[in-house]
Amino acid sequence: MxxxxxxxxxxxxxxxxxxxxxxxxxxxxxxxxxxxxxxxxxGDIRIAGPEALAAVQHITMNDAAGMADGQCRYSAMLYPQGTFVDDVIVHRMGEDDYMLVINAGTREKDVNWVTDNTRQFDVKVENLSDxxxxxxxxxxxxxxxxxxxxxxxxxxxxxxxxxxxxxxxxxxxxxxxxxxxxxxxxxxxxxxxxxxxxxxxxxxxxxxxxxxxxxxxxxxxxxxxxxGKLPLYGHEISESINVWEAGLERFLKMEKGEFVGREVLERAKSAGLKRTLVGLESVDRGIPRDGYKVMDLGGKEIGYVTSGSYAPFLKKNIALAYVPVEQSEIGNEVAVEIRNQPVKCKVVPTPFYKRPKRQS
Amino acid sequence: MAYPADYKYTKEHEWLKVEGNTGTIGITDHAQESLGDIVFVELPKVGTEIIAGKTFGTVESVKAVSDLFAPVTGTVTEINEALNTAPEQVNKDAHAAWMIKVELKDPSEANQLLSVGDYEKFVAEEGGH
CATH class of the missing domain: 3.30.1360.120 (Probable tRNA modification gtpase trme; domain 1)
Known part of the structure; x- marks a missing residue:
């Protein structure tokens, strides 16, 4: 090839x-x-047994109740502090049978996490990754x-x-x-x-x-x-970023009841958000890349780029970055430090790309 | 793609063409191939002094950032502005898509660079690791 x-x-x-x-x-x-x-x-982790649904509900933030056989749902496993173990796609194979598709880099950690946190349930956890x-x-x-x-x-x-x-x-x-x-x-x-x-x-x-x-x-x-602004573990989401900051609250279902991470997230919400994930587009010439510093126009460091690249379909230089909430308004201008030079970027709506609706 | 016989080369994969006191500088076909789709080229301003072995600019593909190293010492007299809007020209023909022209401080400095034969050998060896 x-x-x-x-x-x-x-x-x-x-x-x-x-x-x-x-x-x-x-x-x-x-x-x-x-x-x-x-x-x-x-990787793939199967959770099966009489309490499979309860186990999945306990270790993931989206609501798996009401899923039908053959349905997938984007979700995430959280630490008690409301930050990410990993994002997952939950597949309902049957009434008592779920499969979580997980990331490569977090595979071992995820399998251990699922095993350790489902012990109280009548389920069998299997690592099907291989x-x-x-x-x-x-x-x-x-x-x-x-x-x-x-x-x-x-x-x-x-x-x-x-x-x-x-x-x-x-x-x-x-x-x-x-x-x-x-x-x-x-x-x-x-x-x-x-x-x-x-x-x-x-x-x-x-x-x-x-x-x-x-x-x-x-x-x-x-x-x-x-x-498409799909998060990548270790970049937009990680063990030090919570669900509100990552802007993934549409997959967070507080009303479903208890789950790992819920309590702290509730408190974090009432305490108010300090930083948030935004989309940036270069105004000046330059490609913002992973890890580059974000500064305000006065030169003060205010955040960092989680992922950035030339976007081949949009033909623009784009990035995702964490910035303080007060700098996150659409149209706001910030600077990304590229090789010690500030390069002006503006906050733009995300996702950068949305696929057109098609007749299927 | 064949490497022009009248160019000189560096181990950092730049080429230099000398005409009198003027040196024209670009990156080699091997460099563009390793980088992949080039989407950004950053070059020094006219009048900047570049120093042999030091960086004078940057070339970026979608996935990589790479420094450009000066093969020789000199003063920039011209830059290829077309690369600002059409950096992909480097992928299409790296040996024609020059980046900068410099007034050479010492034209004999070019003699220390690799000949086409030495460079081809270097690339072949490097490619095998």
Missing amino acids: GAKMVDFNGWDMPVEYPPVGGLMKEHIAVRTGVGVFDVSHM DFTQIAIQGPKGVETLQKLTDADLSKVKFYWFTHGTVAGLRNILIARTGYTAEDGFEIYVPTDEATSARVWYEVMEAGKEFGIVPAGLGARNTLRLE
């Missing part, structure tokens, strides 16, 4: 595929056609691409739902309409043996040929998720 590889949390991962044109082409293909990602580094290779088929042509390889009727699978079907001859494959690109698409979970995952990969490439499918790496995955 001619991939440029990089070490990502101990995983040897493709960052981009220069022979197909590299990161920029990969990014644009996902916005306008289809791209395929090897995301086998993602049982699946996750392949993401993303982009407006993702549905047509994958449909060629499966008997499942994908038009019936709504965004953030999943089904099971035969994929490339493999029976009972989990097919979820989820992703990390701010685009339509699917994530499929195939057996991990190399021959099988490689075969599925090439069949997906073949099926997407007429739509100009390209293999896409971690580089494009990062710029795609940034345009």
Whole structure:
């Protein structure tokens, strides 16, 4: 495939595929056609048993009650202080059976966290991370691409739902309409043996040929998720950032009852927010990048960039940053320090990119 | 892409073309390939003195920031303004998309740089690690 590889949390991962044109082409293909990602580094934890729902409710912030079989819900596991263990996608496999899809870098920590915090429930916790290779088929042509390889009727699978079907001859494959690109698409979970995952990969490439499918790496995955303001663990969310600061309160369901992190978050809310995550766009020339300082126009340090890059589809230099609430108004100007020089940026509405509504 | 035989090269992957007292500087095809899609080039102002071995600017791809190192000492007489709005020209033809022109302090300084043969060998060895 001619991939440029990089070490990502101990995983040897493709960052981009220069022979197909590299990161920029990969990014644009996902916005306008289809791209395929090897995301086998993602982990999976199964929580099953008579008290599975109660356990999931206890360790995650969104409300899993009322989910139907085949439904996914974005959520997060929190520390008692209301900060992030990890963000997760909860999949309801059955009445007493849930699967959490977790991040690579936090895998061991997450498994331990789930195990330790569900002991009081009648459930079995299983780390399935090594049982699946996750392949993401993303982009407006993702549905047509994958449909060629499966008997499942994908038009019936709504965004953030999943089904099971035969994929490339493999029976009972989990097919979820989820992703990390701010685009339509699917994530499929195939057996991990190399021959099988490689075969599925090439069949997906073949099926997407007429739509100009390209293999896409971690580089494009990062710029795609940034345009869509999807948080990345260790950047927008971490063990020192709480849910209010991250602006993820729409996934925080206080009314569902007790869960880890709830008490402190309630108190934090009444105490008032000090900093908040904003979108920035460069006004002057310069690319704000991860970790760069944010200053007010007087030169005083007020925050930092969590993720920043040239945005290949929007063709702008954009960033996400934590700044004091009083500096977070849309249109407000701040400066990002780039190589010891202040570069003027303005606060803009987020997400930077929202996919157009399409007839499905 | 072939490396022009009349250019001189650095181990930091810049090229230098000398014509009389003027040196033209850019980055090599190998450099642009390693960087990937170039989206930003920051160059010094005309009149700036650059010093051999020191940074004189920055080139950024979507995912990486890389310093530009001066192959020789001299004073900037011209910059390639087109790269401000079309930095991708460096990806298209790195040996034509020059960055700055300098008045050389000492034209013989160029003799210490790598010849095309030495540079090609260096790239081949570096690429194998």
